[in-house]
Amino acid sequence: xxxxxxxxxxxxxxxxxxxxxxxxxxxxxxxxxxxxxxxxxxxxxxxxxxxxxxxxxxxxxxxxxxxxxxxxxxxxxxxxxxxxxxxxxxxxxxxxxxxxxxxxxxxxxxxxxxxxxxxxxxxxxxxxxxxxxxxxxxxxxxxxxxxxxxxxxxxxxxxxxxxxxxxxxxxxxxxxxxxxxxxxxxxxxxxxxxxxxxxxxxxxxxxxxxxxxxxxxxxxxxxxxxxxxxx
Numbered sequence: 001x002x003x004x005x006x007x008x009x010x011x012x013x014x015x016x017x018x019x020x021x022x023x024x025x026x027x028x029x030x031x032x033x034x035x036x037x038x039x040x041x042x043x044x045x046x047x048x049x050x051x052x053x054x055x056x057x058x059x060x061x062x063x064x065x066x067x068x069x070x071x072x073x074x075x076x077x078x079x080x081x082x083x084x085x086x087x088x089x090x091x092x093x094x095x096x097x098x099x100x101x102x103x104x105x106x107x108x109x110x111x112x113x114x115x116x117x118x119x120x121x122x123x124x125x126x127x128x129x130x131x132x133x134x135x136x137x138x139x140x141x142x143x144x145x146x147x148x149x150x151x152x153x154x155x156x157x158x159x160x161x162x163x164x165x166x167x168x169x170x171x172x173x174x175x176x177x178x179x180x181x182x183x184x185x186x187x188x189x190x191x192x193x194x195x196x197x198x199x200x201x202x203x204x205x206x207x208x209x210x211x212x213x214x215x216x217x218x219x220x221x222x223x224x225x226x227x228x229x230x231x
Contacts, residue, residue, distance in 0.1 A: 044174070044195060046171070046172055046173055048144060048145075048146050048175040049176060050176075050177060050180060051176035051177065051191075054189070054191060056178075056214065057189055057191075057214045061076055061077075061078070061212045061213070061214075062074070062076065063076040063093065063210075065200050065202045065203065065206045065208075065209050066203060066206050067205045067206060067207055067208055068208070070203065071206075072110075072113070072114075072202060072206075073117075074095045074117060074202065075095065075114075075117065075118045076094060076211055077217070078092065078093050078094075078213040078214055078217065079091075079094065079215075079219055080092070080185050080188065080216075080218060080220065081218060081219070081220045082185040083182075086142065087142065087182055088142040088143075088147070088182065089141050089182040089215070090138065090139070090141075090220055091138070091141070091215065092136055092137070092221065093137040093138075093211060093213055094137075095135045095137075096133065096134050096135065097133040097135065097200075097201055097202050098117070099131050099132045099157065103202075130156065130231060131157075132156060133154070133156075133201055134153070134154045134155070134226070135153055136153075136226060137150075137151050137170075137192075137209070137211075138150050139173075139192070144180045146173065146175065149169070149170040149171075149173050150167055150168060150170055151170060151194075151196055151200070152165075152166075152168075152223060153166050153168070153201065154229060156231050159201065165226070168197070170195075170196060173194045173195075174193045174194075175190060176190045176191050176192070177189075178190055185218070186215060186216060188215045189212070189213060189214040189215065190212065191210070191211065191212040192210065192212070192213065193208070193209070194209050194210075195207055195208055196209065
């Protein structure tokens with residue numbers, strides 16, 4: 001009789017242990033799921049895609065620089081260099097930012113400010129005498145893949161932690177492009193939006209940059225030539 005009692009008790013205990021294990025497993029799954037739901041979602045999805053409805057822009061375009069609250073405009077120009085054999089292309093958007101002292105003297109009115117900025121530097125040409133920062137936004141594409149995306153900066157002053165040159169990798173970008181076939185580069189155009197972690201250097205906290213590009217000029221400025229440029 002005692003043996004039967006101990007046998008039944010053992011079965012009950014084993015059953016309780018199994019139930020506890022199942023309960024623990026279920027609770028753990030619910031907990032892990034709730035943690036995943038609380039994770040911040042990506043508010044800026046990164047992509048490159050074809051947009052056949054986008055209107056072809058001009059060679060010179062506005063670069064909109066700012067943050068989620070305020071933005072300002074800079075004049076920009078585009079250059080490209082394509083490789084027909086491997087269907088790749090380099091796209092470079094160039095602009096310039098005057099020194100902080102010069103920026104402080106510009107009008108507060110948006111239109112007057114933009115016209116003054118536009119008159120300070122023509123980004124299609126290398127400046128013979130310029131004071132401030134030169135900015136180069138670069139995309140290197142192959143087929144439908146972004147191989148590289150970065151912003152190269154060169155300054156007449158020691159703007160970047162005591163240096164006059166820096167290169168920032170861009171990990172967050174949105175690119176809409178007319179085609180993924182680059183053999184006829186003049187038919188390659190589109191728009192982009194990027195986020196730079198340390199800011200663009202035009203306005204405070206200006207981490208969001210958007211603009212457009214139209215491949216017409218077939219010479220881009222390579223990193224070494226920018227680094228060694230003599231003002």
